[in-house]
Amino acid sequence: MSREHDEIDWPQVHALIDRHCREDRWTLIPLVQEIQKECGYIHPEAIPIIADRLKTFPSVVQGVISFYAQLYTEPRGRNTIRVCRGTACHVRGGKTILKLVKQHLGIDEGETTDDLEYTLETVACIGVCALAPSMMINQQVYGGMNPKKVGQLLKRKDEDHDPA
Ligand code: FES
Numbered sequence: 504m505s506r507e508h509d510e511i512d513w514p515q516v517h518a519l520i521d522r523h524c525r526e527d528r529w530t531l532i533p534l535v536q537e538i539q540k541e542c543g544y545i546h547p548e549a550i551p552i553i554a555d556r557l558k559t560f561p562s563v564v565q566g567v568i569s570f571y572a573q574l575y576t577e578p579r580g581r582n583t584i585r586v587c588r589g590t591a592c593h594v595r596g597g598k599t600i601l602k603l604v605k606q607h608l609g610i611d612e613g614e615t616t617d618d619l620e621y622t623l624e625t626v627a628c629i630g631v632c633a634l635a636p637s638m639m640i641n642q643q644v645y646g647g648m649n650p651k652k653v654g655q656l657l658k659r660k661d662e663d664h665d666p667a
Pocket of ligand 1: 587588589590591592593627628629630631633635636637
């Protein structure tokens with residue numbers, strides 16, 4: 504499957520590595536953060552290159568990336584949808600909301616659509632239990648979700664991305 508963001512700007516990645524790598528593994532976290540900021544994610548092929556420059560093992564670099572939930576080794580969607588799977592949402596139909604979002608996007612949780620518009624995640628609690636069931640699109644929280652509202656929200660979001 505080809506994805507537009509698989510096109511990594513390798514000269515840029517190497518320039519970032521040059522800037523950060525001083526044979527000090529403590530530069531690792533700022534380096535991978537900056538690569539992700541510039542490229543959208545940390546390409547797995549960059550891991551052995553970083554390890555080599557920091558004179559450490561690829562498993563150490565991979566371990567740090569895996570430890571931080573905000574670091575990714577796969578392309579992410581431009582929009583992140585988070586559906587709450589907490590207890591309050593669950594008892595008020597959260598499972599149905601998640602199923603509908605999955606159906607609409609054609610992906611499972613943890614996946615990204617092929618056009619890189621959406622990444623779908625679930626979270627333990629969004630923090631608005633009184634509004635259950637709830638979900639988020641990027642930083643915007645939506646409560647009192649129901650099947651109709653899911654359809655409207657995702658349709659509106661799709662239209663936002665249609666070229667005018
Ligand atoms: S359980 Fe869903 S917002 Fe808290």
